[in-house]
Amino acid sequence: MSKNTLIAPSVLAADFANLQRDIEMINNSQADWFHIDIMDGVFVPNISFGMPVLEAITRHTKKTVDVHLMIVNPDQYIKTFKDLGADILTVHYEACTHLHRTLQAIKAQGMKAGVALNPHTSVDLLEDVINDIDMVCIMSVNPGFGGQSFIENTYVKVKKLKDLITRKGASTLIEIDGGVTNKNALQLVEAGADVLVAGSFVFKAENPIQTVADLKQLTTV
Ligand code: DX5
């Protein structure tokens, strides 16, 4: 049985002065999802964009909208992100004191619930909550910026997480976020990744549509 790896271009690397053009380009590509990074300047040392821009983006997206919240107190905005068109809402483990409650609140709004782990956060910490998580996003860079280089320890984390998911009989997807290129994509999929986020590698390429197609082909194993 062949594995269909999902490709999720990160809009953070798009040309913000030509957002609609870049969104249509992803609509017309083989990409599966839109990955959208929301940064608050508190949880991470950068501010990306907020609700009005997200609203403008989702007016044009024709694929699954995967929203990655790099913000403190995500609970207070769950309904807002649903209303803005999020299909998957990912919060950071490090930003949630009551993670189980947050996951239930996301699902109660009809969205898939994701949990992102910073590079220093062990996948073992998800042991007691893995069956409640639709997707784990393993950060393969420190969150806050696009265009950083991939942290090699990620492969070990993916394998460990895959083992945990299998052992617990969970159906959680594994997403990788940060520094994904054609150099590490296949190895990530072989380790257990289901979804690859790619920002700079797609949007800064000479031919983004072809780059997505190549990533898709490379990771269909
Ligand atoms: C990093 C963001 C990533 C980023 C990925 O904080 O969460 O989604 O946009 O960009 P690249 O692929 O350029 O590392």
Ligand code: ZN
């Ligand atoms: Zn992200």
